[in-house]
Amino acid sequence: MGKTTGFLEYARRTPGECEALERIGGWNEFTVPLEEEKLREQAARCMDCGTPFCHVGRLLSGMASGCPLHNLIPEWNDMVYRGNWKVALGRLHKTNNFPEFTGRVCPAPCEGACTVGKHGSPVTIKNIEKSIVDRGFEEGWIVPEPPLLRTGKTVAVVGSGPAGMACAAQLNKAGHTVTVYERADRIGGLLTYGIPNMKLEKSKVQRRVDLLAAEGVEFVTGVEIGRDVSAEELRSRHDAVVLCTGSTKARDLPVPGRDLEGIHQAMEFLTLNTKSLLDSGLEDGSYLSAAGKDVVVIGGGDTGTDCVATALRHGCKSVVQLEIMPQAPLSRQADNPWPEYPKVLKVDYGQQEAAAVYGEDPRRYLVSTKRFGGDGRGHLTEVHTVRIEWKRSEDGRMMAVEIPGSEEALPAQMVLLALGFTGPEEQVMDQLGVERDERGNAKAEFGLQATNVDGVFAAGDMRRGQSLVVWAISEGRQAAREVDRYLMGTSELP
Structure with missing residues (x-):
């Protein structure tokens, strides 16, 4: 696949980027595509590795x-190398x-498992993927196929996130209505409200939503299932229902002062910013500045x-990002061998811009x-922190132990909690009687x-x-295949 000696002849090269100080003045994507050659x-550089991981x-x-x-990464790499872009798009x-989407926001576990990367720099799989599909749209090769x-x-x-859209696309291909x-x-x-525009x-x-609509998928916005339409009514209207509402219950930080004004969940901050940007170019002021x-x-x-990068574009006075875990190593460690995903230090676009x-x-x-500390009138003014170290307890568990004398008070008029999510909202599952697993997710066997x-x-x-x-798209496709089998007795969906 690719050129037999390509991985020896060519060094890894990624797209350029607009200068950090320049790009924080706007909200557009900032990569500079490589020329075709x-x-x-x-x-x-994709090698004929025999067993592609x-x-x-x-x-x-x-x-x-x-x-x-x-x-089918080696296949479309080979097609790009030979200049067969339209065939590459089909694969x-x-x-x-x-x-x-994946060519822009996926962390590229494919590259972490690339054989070339075992002893050097992996193939730029993610960028090649993005380049193929972008060229497909530019050339007019991607058209509705009802x-x-x-x-x-x-x-x-x-x-209507990536799982829901992928599921809908596949079911529509199978001929189902x-x-x-979508409640938003x-x-x-x-994809719309959780990931900033510059990413x-x-x-x-x-563009993809319009394409799916042209192929026959119906999109209904501003309708929350479980409130505007009961889940039972929805089930009675359709031959099958697929739940793809995501994991939207944000993890909180219940420490003293949490109720002070100026502390927000990260997704609230990002969502309101993108909505205001799309509605008015931030002119309506309906966002957290x-x-x-x-x-x-x-x-x-x-x-x-994403929060760091968005705050910089607003013109914040300062930005600090706190992490409870230690800094990742600069290179793979012995307990993180190839082809595991490399747990190494990543300096992303937001950190580059802040620097x-x-x-x-x-x-x-x-x-x-x-x-959190306040001004006595309910407004946030400080974040009080302490340094910690991780130690193993007598029962073998890792515990965070505070370091005496390391307390610090950081000035802050805005805190953004980017602590992940604890699970999906229960309303729809409760109305339908869907069982949940030990983590509160909908219980359904993978595949x-x-x-x-x-x-x-x-x-x-x-x-x-x-x-x-990428996992969401994969699951949406798998769900579509199983729904098709449920409805028709068999399925030809992949």
Whole structure:
């Protein structure tokens, strides 16, 4: 696959980016695409490794190793190397409904399992994927393909995030009549309101939504199942129901002072910002502004990074990001061997931008928040922290132990809690009588996706807990196949 000696001849090269100080002045994506010759060289680095681990998609040590969608990566790399872009697009769409999303926001477990990366730098799989689909849209190769026949069966998909959209797309291909219900005012779920515009421009999401609508998928916005329409009524209207409402219950931080004004969940901050940006270019003021404020982001991960980057674009006075875990190592450790996902230090776009503005990475590791301080009138003014170290207790568990004398008070008029999510909201599951697992997620076996209620299926974060967009798409596709089998007795969906 690719050029036989390509991985020896060409070094890894990723797209350029607009300068950090320049790009924080706007909300657009900021990567600078490679020219075609360089892209073909990068695809040529894909080696004929015999057993490609990049598309295995298994959990190793609790993290994805290889692509959960089982993308045919060596095949489309080979096609790009040879200049057969349209064929590459066909192979890419065979396993991934939305490569323009994963090519932008996926952390690329495929690259972590790349054989070239075992002793060097992995192939730039994620960027090649994005380049293929972007070219497909530019060339007009991606057009609506409605099914030739309809089965007469109807399916309701609750939630329009990546799992719901993928499920709807596949069921529509099978000829079923699909209605997607979304409680927000726009389709896309996490893709629209959970990921900032500079990481995934919303025109890219709407473009795919419009394509699915042209193929026959019906989208209904502003309708919350369980409130505006009861779950029982929805089940009676359709031959099957797929629950894809995500994991939306945010983890809180119940420390003294939590009720002070100025403390917000990260997703509230990001959602309101994107909605105001799309509605009015932030002119309506209907968002939580970080302008002129000392901002403290509590929590790491992609959401924490997105909060840092958004606060910078507002014009915050300062931004600090607190993480309770230690800094990740610079390279793989002995207990994190290939092809596991590499648990190494990642300097993402938000940290790069903060360093450009303030001269240093905003992250502080091994820090625990003790309490929030106010001005006596209910407004946040400080975050009180203490340094910690992780030690093993007598029963073998790791415990956070405070370091005496390490207390600190950080100025803050805004705190953003990016601590992850604890599970899905229960309303729809309660009304339908769907059983839950020990973590509160919809109980459904992975791969089969069926709940204990006849004709009701679950997919994405609602079933597996907070996870990646690529896993959500994978689960949506699997749910579609099982719904098709439930309705028709057999299925030809992949």
